[in-house]
Amino acid sequence: MGSGASFFTFLSGTAVFFIMPFYLQGVLGLSPTIAGFVIMPMAGAFAVSGPLAGFVSDKYGWTRIELLGLGMTACSLIFLSFIDQDTRMVYLLPFLALIGMGMGFFYSPNSSSVLSVINSSDYGVGTAFLNLIRNSANIIGISMATMIITAMMAHSGFEASLDAVNDPNYGDGITVAFISGLSLTLRIQGFLILASVLLTVTKNIKSKR
Numbered sequence: 001m002g003s004g005a006s007f008f009t010f011l012s013g014t015a016v017f018f019i020m021p022f023y024l025q026g027v028l029g030l031s032p033t034i035a036g037f038v039i040m041p042m043a044g045a046f047a048v049s050g051p052l053a054g055f056v057s058d059k060y061g062w063t064r065i066e067l068l069g070l071g072m073t074a075c076s077l078i079f080l081s082f083i084d085q086d087t088r089m090v091y092l093l094p095f096l097a098l099i100g101m102g103m104g105f106f107y108s109p110n111s112s113s114v115l116s117v118i119n120s121s122d123y124g125v126g127t128a129f130l131n132l133i134r135n136s137a138n139i140i141g142i143s144m145a146t147m148i149i150t151a152m153m154a155h156s157g158f159e160a161s162l163d164a165v166n167d168p169n170y171g172d173g174i175t176v177a178f179i180s181g182l183s184l185t186l187r188i189q190g191f192l193i194l195a196s197v198l199l200t201v202t203k204n205i206k207s208k209r
Contacts, residue, residue: 002114003133004199006107006111006133006196009110010133010141011138012073012193012196013102013141016080016189018145019182021036021039023182025166026162027175038096039096041093041096041097057112062110063203065105065108066106068105069101069102069106070196071102072099073193076099077190078187083183107134114130145185152180152181153165156174158174
């Protein structure tokens, strides 16, 4: 159940790292350099929150911190689903940082909870399995997000390619199609976090029996 929760969380969360540069450059018109700086808070928050979550979860238990991280991730995905071509950085940056922090707060205690149920001699296999789950979810999540967004673009009569949003020849129509696909993707991903919540809560209930 812990591995399943990890799968749905990374399926939902990490696709934002891949999709956001297309939004920042194609919709907001930022340069690649500035877009990279905008993405940095999300990656930085993920890196910093992991060790902090590990320390806090050792004191207060894994489940509470996992659910806190999942709540942060779900809230950021839902709020980000309302961004458009007029969104200001003061709105965007906090929620990008929040999704990174949420995933960091989830992943560290989740990994500890999964490894706690196997023998210490099998930690290498357990860690490898968790990495397999995470990487598989990343790939599937990026593929799913790309499929949804490009399908919306194709439905609107534009080229089914994320790169097309950077083409000025298409005008504002492709921007609207891209944002519609992005909003739908983020809402679906936010909904999938509920699966992680259910698995995490059920895991906790079963562990107390």
